Structures are given as C-alpha cells and as structure tokens.
Amino acid sequence: MIKARLETDDGGSGHPSGDARFDLIDRVMKRNHYQQHALIEVLHTAQEVFGYLEEDLLVYVANHLKLPPSWVYGVATFYHFFSLEPQGEHTCIVCMGTACYVKRAAEILATLKAEFNLEPGHTTLDNKLSLATARCLGSCGLAPAVVLDGEVLGLEAPKTTVAEVRKRIGSQKSESASPERGAAEQALQEART
Amino acid sequence: MNRAELQAMAQRELARQKAFSCRLLCCASTPCLSSGATAVLETLRETIEIGALRAEVEAVATGCMGPCSRGPVVTVQMEDSEDAVYEKVTPEMAREIVQKHASPASDISYHNNVLPSDWSFFTKQNKVVLANSGLIDPERLEDYVAREGYSGLAHAIREMTPEEVCEEISRSGLRGRGGAGYPTGLKWHLVRKAPGERKFVVANGDEGDPGAYMDRTLMESDPHRILEGMAIAGYAVGSEQGYIYVRGEYPVAARRLEQAIKVAERRGLLGSRVMVSNFNFRIDLRIGAGAFVCGEETALMASIMGRRGQPVPRPPYPAQHGLWGYPTLINNVETFGNITPIINRGADWYSQIGTEKSKGTKIFALAGKIQNTGLIEVPMGITLREIVFDIGGGVPEGRAFKAAQTGGPSGGCIPVEHLDTPVDYDSLQVLGSIMGSGGLVIMDDHSCMPDVAKFFMQFCMDESCGKCVPCRVGTAQLHCLLEHITNGSATTADLQMMEELCRMVKETSLCGLGQSAPNPVLSTLRYFQEEYEAHIRDRSCPASVCQMTERPVQILSDPPG
Numbered sequence: 001m002i003k004a005r006l007e008t009d010d011g012g013s014g015h016p017s018g019d020a021r022f023d024l025i026d027r028v029m030k031r032n033h034y035q036q037h038a039l040i041e042v043l044h045t046a047q048e049v050f051g052y053l054e055e056d057l058l059v060y061v062a063n064h065l066k067l068p069p070s071w072v073y074g075v076a077t078f079y080h081f082f083s084l085e086p087q088g089e090h091t092c093i094v095c096m097g098t099a100c101y102v103k104r105a106a107e108i109l110a111t112l113k114a115e116f117n118l119e120p121g122h123t124t125l126d127n128k129l130s131l132a133t134a135r136c137l138g139s140c141g142l143a144p145a146v147v148l149d150g151e152v153l154g155l156e157a158p159k160t161t162v163a164e165v166r167k168r169i170g171s172q173k174s175e176s177a178s179p180e181r182g183a184a185e186q187a188l189q190e191a192r193t
Numbered sequence: 194m195n196r197a198e199l200q201a202m203a204q205r206e207l208a209r210q211k212a213f214s215c216r217l218l219c220c221a222s223t224p225c226l227s228s229g230a231t232a233v234l235e236t237l238r239e240t241i242e243i244g245a246l247r248a249e250v251e252a253v254a255t256g257c258m259g260p261c262s263r264g265p266v267v268t269v270q271m272e273d274s275e276d277a278v279y280e281k282v283t284p285e286m287a288r289e290i291v292q293k294h295a296s297p298a299s300d301i302s303y304h305n306n307v308l309p310s311d312w313s314f315f316t317k318q319n320k321v322v323l324a325n326s327g328l329i330d331p332e333r334l335e336d337y338v339a340r341e342g343y344s345g346l347a348h349a350i351r352e353m354t355p356e357e358v359c360e361e362i363s364r365s366g367l368r369g370r371g372g373a374g375y376p377t378g379l380k381w382h383l384v385r386k387a388p389g390e391r392k393f394v395v396a397n398g399d400e401g402d403p404g405a406y407m408d409r410t411l412m413e414s415d416p417h418r419i420l421e422g423m424a425i426a427g428y429a430v431g432s433e434q435g436y437i438y439v440r441g442e443y444p445v446a447a448r449r450l451e452q453a454i455k456v457a458e459r460r461g462l463l464g465s466r467v468m469v470s471n472f473n474f475r476i477d478l479r480i481g482a483g484a485f486v487c488g489e490e491t492a493l494m495a496s497i498m499g500r501r502g503q504p505v506p507r508p509p510y511p512a513q514h515g516l517w518g519y520p521t522l523i524n525n526v527e528t529f530g531n532i533t534p535i536i537n538r539g540a541d542w543y544s545q546i547g548t549e550k551s552k553g554t555k556i557f558a559l560a561g562k563i564q565n566t567g568l569i570e571v572p573m574g575i576t577l578r579e580i581v582f583d584i585g586g587g588v589p590e591g592r593a594f595k596a597a598q599t600g601g602p603s604g605g606c607i608p609v610e611h612l613d614t615p616v617d618y619d620s621l622q623v624l625g626s627i628m629g630s631g632g633l634v635i636m637d638d639h640s641c642m643p644d645v646a647k648f649f650m651q652f653c654m655d656e657s658c659g660k661c662v663p664c665r666v667g668t669a670q671l672h673c674l675l676e677h678i679t680n681g682s683a684t685t686a687d688l689q690m691m692e693e694l695c696r697m698v699k700e701t702s703l704c705g706l707g708q709s710a711p712n713p714v715l716s717t718l719r720y721f722q723e724e725y726e727a728h729i730r731d732r733s734c735p736a737s738v739c740q741m742t743e744r745p746v747q748i749l750s751d752p753p754g
Contacts, residue, residue, distance in 0.1 A: 036499055037497070037498045037499035038499060039499035039500075040479070040480070040482055040496065040499050041479075041480070041499075043482070044441075044480055044482065074501055075499070075500065075501055078484065078501040078502065078503075078658075079441075079481075079482030079483050079484050079502070080482070080483035080484065081441045081481075081482035081483035082482060096403070097403030097404055098402075098403040098404035098560070098561070098598060098601065098632065098634045098648070098649075099403070099404045099560035099561050099566075099634055100403075101403075101648050102560075102561040102562060102634055102635075102636055102640060103561070103562075134442065135401065135403055135442075135483070135485065135652070135656075136401070136402070136403035136404060136405070136406075136442075137442060138223065138400070138405075138406035138409045138442065138443065139223055139224050139227060139261075139406070140261075140404055140405075140406055140558055140560035140561075140566065140632075140634075141224045141261025141262045141264075141560065141566040141567050141568075142224050142227060142228065142261065142262065143560060143561070143566075145227075151227070152223065152226075152227035153227065154224070154227050154228060
C-alpha cells in the first residue's frame with residue numbers, strides 16, 4: 001500500500017491515496033487559481049463528490065488553499081449545507097418554513113421521528129435513512145413540503161410521507177415493495193440482516 | 194452583438210413565434226415541477242410529434258405563472274383569441290389540449306380546468322418585474338430579446354452617461370426590495386462617487402426568509418433580466434465585476450443563471466466590450482451554503498470572500514468599504530429586476546405606480562391558510578384586504594382570518610383590524626411590521642400567536658451567527674420565556690421581562706438579524722396581548738395549539754397566602 005502511495009505521489013498532484021475523486025476537487029481549485037476566497041465553492045464540490053466532508057478532506061483543502069485548518073473547519077461547520085458526517089442512502093428533509101409551519105409540518109416531523117426512532121440531523125443505524133429539517137424550500141405554494149432524495153413532494157400529510165419513505169427504503173430490496181407498513185418493514189428487516 | 198444585431202434577433206424570434214398558430218406554455222418552475230410538470234411537458238411535446246404538428250404548435254417550458262398551488266399550469270396562446278390558462282393539468286389532459294387547440298374549430302372553454310380570464314387573481318395584479326415570467330423560456334436568450342430584452346442596457350450604454358443612469362433611478366423613486374427600503378438611486382450615487390480603483394456589484398439572492406420565494410422565482414423565470422439590471426448598475430457605478438449570490442437550496446435557479454451568463458457572454462452582452470462599447474462587465478455566480486444571516490449585506494460579502502458569514506459593524510458601509518475593501522453596490526435580486534423597465538420606459542412612467550413614498554410594484558409570495566397560494570405582483574399601496582380576499586380568495590374552509598405575517602422572522606403580524614392599511618414601506622413600519630422581502634403568510638384562528646412568536650424566535654436563535662452577545666444569548670432567553678408561556682409555566686412577571694429583553698436585543702444587536710428578531714414577539718404582544726394573558730392567567734390556549742403540561746414554579750421565600 002505504501003508503494004502504491006509513493007507511485008501516485010510521483011504525479012505531484014492529487015491525493016496520496018490515489019483516489020480519483022480528489023482530482024475533481026483539484027480541478028475546481030485550479031479553475032479558481034487556488035484563491036482562498038473560493039473555499040466555499042471547493043467545499044461544495046467536495047461534498048458533492050464525497051457525500052460529506054471528512055476531516056482528511058478538510059485538511060487536504062486547507063493545505064492546497066494555504067489556509068489554516070481551523071479556518072476551513074470553521075467555515076465547514078458554520079454553514080448548514082455542509083455535513084461532517086456520512087449521510088444515509090435516502091434523505092428525507094422536512095421543510096419547517098413559515099408556510100409549512102402554519103400547515104402543521106411539525107406533525108409530519110413528529111410522526112417521522114416516532115416512526116423511525118430518529119432525530120433530525122441523524123441517520124438510522126442501518127444507514128438507510130437520514131432525517132433533516134430545512135428552513136424554507138421556497139415551495140410554499142405546496143406547503144407542507146418534504147424533500148425525499150432530492151424530489152420535492154408537496155401537500156404532504158404525516159401518513160403519506162411515512163408511506164412514501166417506507167416505499168423508498170423498501171424498494172432497495174424488492175422493486176415491487178408495497179407501501180403498506182408490513183411489507184416495507186419486512187423488507188427493512190431483511191436489509192438489516 | 195451590437196444594437197442592430199440585437200434588434201434583428203428580436204425580429205427573427207418574433208417572426209418565428211408568429212409562424213405558430215398555437216403556443217403551449219407550460220410552467221417549469223419548482224412548484225409546478227414538483228406537482229408533475231415534467232410529465233405534462235413531455236406529453237405535450239410527444240403529442241405534437243405524433244400528430245406531426247411541429248410547424249403549427251409549439252410547446253415551451255416557461256417560468257412561473259403565479260397560481261402555484263394549482264400547478265401544473267399550462268397557458269394556451271392562440272393567434273386570434275385570448276390566452277387560456279389551464280390549472281392542474283395531467284398528462285391525459287395535456288394530450289387533449291394539444292388535439293383540441295391544433296384543430297381550427299376548437300372551443301377553448303371546453304374544460305372546467307380553465308381559469309377565468311377575469312379572475313381577480315390575475316386582474317388585480319400589475320406585472321412589471323414579472324412581465325416576462327411565465328411567457329418566455331428562461332433558458333433561451335432569443336425569447337428574452339424578443340420582449341425588449343437587453344435594449345435597456347443598449348440604451349444606457351449608448352445614450353446615457355453613468356450620472357444620468359443614477360439620476361434616472363433616483364427620479365423613479367425605486368427603493369430597495371430586500372426589506373429595509375433604502376432609496377436605490379441614492380445608493381448608486383454613493384457607490385459611483387466613492388473612490389476606489391475597483392468596484393463591485395452584488396445581487397443578493399440569498400432569500401432566507403421562510404415563506405418567501407420571490408427571488409427564486411425571478412431567477413428561475415427570467416434570469417437575463419437580473420443580468421441586464423446588474424450590467425446597467427455596473428455601467429452606472431463604474432464596476433467591471435458582478436456577483437450573484439444564490440441560496441444553496443435553489444439549484445434550479447443557480448443552473449439557469451449559470452447558463453444565462455454563459456449565453457450572454459458568448460453573444461457579447463456581458464464580458465469584455467459589452468455590445469461593442471468600452472464597457473466591460475463580468476458576472477460570477479456564488480452559491481450560498483445555508484445560513485440565514487448571509488442575507489445581511491456585510492455577512493453576505495464575507496461569504497462571497499469564502500469566510501464564515503458573520504456581519505461586521507456598519508459604518509463603514511459597503512458603498513465605501515465592501516468586497517476586499519473596495520466600494521460595493523449590493524441590491525436585492527428583485528431591485529435589479531426593476532432596473533430594465535425603468536430605463537426602457539422612463540422614470541416618470543415608473544413613478545406613477547405606487548404611493549407617494551413607495552413607488553412601483555412589489556412581488557409577494559402568498560402562502561399559509563389562503564385559497565390561492567402563489568406569487569403575485571401588485572402596485573404599492575394596495576390594501577391587505579384586497580391581497581387576501583380579492584387576489585388570495587380568502588381563508589379556506591370558512592375559517593376566520595386572524596393575522597397576516599409579513600417580513601418573515603424580522604417582521605410582524607398584522608391583525609384583522611388593520612386589513613385596510615395600504616401596503617407600503619412606511620405604513621407597515623407604523624404597524625410594527627416591515628415590508629421585508631415579500632413573504633406574506635396568512636393565518637387563521639387555528640394559529641396560536643405566542644406559538645407563532647416562538648417559532649420565529651427559534652428560527653432566529655438557530656440562525657444567530659453567534660458573534661454578538663445580545664443576539665446569541667438574548668434570542669435563546671426569549672425563546673426560553675416563550676417556551677414557558679406556551680407550556681403553562683409562565684408568570685405575569687415573565688411577560689414584562691420578555692418585553693424588556695426584546696427592547697434590549699433590538700437596540701444592542703450588531704446586525705439586522707438581531708435588531709429585528711424581537712419584532713414578531715413585539716407585534717404579537719401588541720395586537721394579541723389577551724392571548725398571552727390567557728396562556729398565563731388561565732393556562733389555556735385559545736387556538737388549542739399549546740399543551741399546558743407544566744406549572745409555574747412557586748418561589749419558596751414568598752409563601753402563598
């Protein structure tokens with residue numbers, strides 16, 4: 001492994017691990033002429049490529065932009081968009097904006113929390129589902145809104161959301177998993193074992 | 194591209210559009226997309242293809258048309274009849290629409306999903322900034338140019354001096370649409386006169402107010418309008434570099450803006466030697482990363498420079514000392530949307546719209562407990578009653594209107610007795626609220642006001658950047674007091690303490706976030722005091738939202754009786 005590291009190091013660029021994903025980050029830094037004010041752009045790309053920002057990644061960015069690691073860490077933790085923990089396979093974001101609040105989005109969140117025994121900002125133990133809240137998705141006409149795997153679902157109710165989430169988690173195992181609780185739960189159980 | 198080429202492009206595009214006997218405009222902005230507009234658009238195109246109607250019928254993906262809760266919305270433009278707007282279109286309906294309208298003997302009003310053309314949702318509006326929204330394909334430059342696009346920039350560069358442009362904006366009476374309402378012309382003059390070898394223009398598209406989505410819609414539906422407005426501003430203040438700061442939550446808007454910038458640069462409408470003149474102007478996109486405080490101008494600049502979005506004390510104002518220390522002009526995206534109409538049609542025309550001190554129109558996002566949710570543009574000075582009942586169609590399910598919340602977490606609640614107040618900067622301020630960026634959330638008697646105040650206080654508490662103590666600690670304490678009120682453990686002394694704390698946070702916070710954070714509490718206290726008292730005295734919630742699970746703590750040194 002050390003040998004492999006040394007070999008990739010010869011290139012002079014990229015990460016010692018030889019992970020090709022670092023090349024994408026290098027490209028963004030290069031396009032911005034390694035300017036320090038491009039930090040947020042670089043972190044955006046890093047999160048897109050890796051899914052989350054691990055410490056090693058932050059140090060890598062800090063070294064290349066010649067910024068103190070504390071600075072990079074400060075920026076990465078300041079903004080809600082950046083996640084320092086890995087996300088689950090599926091993400092469910094409940095909008096908690098004013099319009100959704102007035103249309104009782106809190107009930108949807110409470111149901112999801114109880115149903116999956118999960119707090120917002122966390123991921124289930126089997127790494128299937130991450131639950132999060134958003135400030136406002138700007139889909140107020142469709143309040144209450146939920147974003148499941150990047151898809152905005154409007155005019156939601158606690159039951160429909162839970163059914164949809166179960167369907168997605170379940171469909172990992174079998175394409176025809178029914179949205180009914182029993183079948184989905186069974187699939188979930190299978191996935192766990 | 195010079196002016197003659199621009200006009201030629203407009204003529205070509207108009208001729209191309211005229212050649213179709215029927216144009217089907219399908220809304221492709223976020224709300225309609227999430228209610229199934231993609232499938233509708235595909236069906237429209239497919240049906241045109243199958244029927245070999247490509248020469249007569251065109252399907253266009255446009256921006257927002259307004260009635261967002263009724264999406265997907267399709268507008269049918271016919272040569273010799275009025276436009277028909279269809280709501281809640283399904284792929285099956287889309288097929289029928291194409292078939293009906295393609296044959297000349299079609300009867301437009303065959304479907305009960307057609308919205309009436311005299312519907313007050315449409316007739317009470319005055320579209321200046323959203324004039325193109327829903328009528329053009331935001332991803333095609335030609336569509337924008339055909340509707341007088343970039344002619345304002347051409348006119349400004351060729352026939353006006355920078356001073357004249359600033360003067361024209363001043364005379365129009367345009368005020369900043371971001372919330373505070375600072376006169377735009379004055380700001381432009383300040384930046385123009387400020388010494389500095391470089392200057393920057395920044396469009397603030399970090400629309401963090403929950404319940405507001407005007408900027409997103411504008412950026413998604415008419416991106417070139419913002420670029421043109423920024424370029425005119427750049428010419429007026431002597432800047433060669435602009436930035437648009439877009440929220441990370443708005444990927445569609447970012448993508449369309451990025452594409453629009455590319456196309457405009459390729460055609461010589463941005464970049465070096467804009468429209469074959471000596472004026473250079475580049476625009477770069479900056480994507481936010483989810484921080485409400487970045488809507489504040491100094492925090493936004495910090496974020497553009499790749500730092501944590503924390504505000505710095507003003508003065509010095511960005512007009513003197515902005516990005517990297519250079520004079521910087523920061524305006525809201527919607528403000529830039531107003532520039533082109535002012536240059537094209539003149540300050541005199543613009544200043545006829547609106548009230549004496551608030552000119553022009555304002556876009557509002559209607560949401561909450563209201564029949565017609567969606568995006569509207571109304572002249573300043575319209576009453577809240579007209580917005581809520583005529584345009585919005587009133588409160589659904591026969592419930593009673595309780596309050597209208599304006600200005601998001603920095604604004605306040607306006608009760609039913611003030612429904613006839615004209616909506617402008619100054620009148621709303623008198624009522625203890627603000628215009629804000631334009632979110633208008635309607636609440637019915639199911640909403641509990643202390644709980645609403647708690648909701649906003651929690652928002653401010655979470656979003657406080659933590660730099661100054663009054664905001665960081667004050668909002669947390671206020672939230673705690675509101676928590677006590679809503680769970681039944683508050684005493685009358687808490688109410689007084691809360692009022693004092695509100696004043697302290699308002700007067701001593703560093704930036705707009707903290708200074709305006711107590712507004713929702715103060716305005717609900719002002720208009721709904723009896724509700725707070727019912728929570729404390731009777732330990733009951735009139736709207737039956739709050740669960741009174743706790744009891745007030747008895748102070749031992751002061752035994753009862």
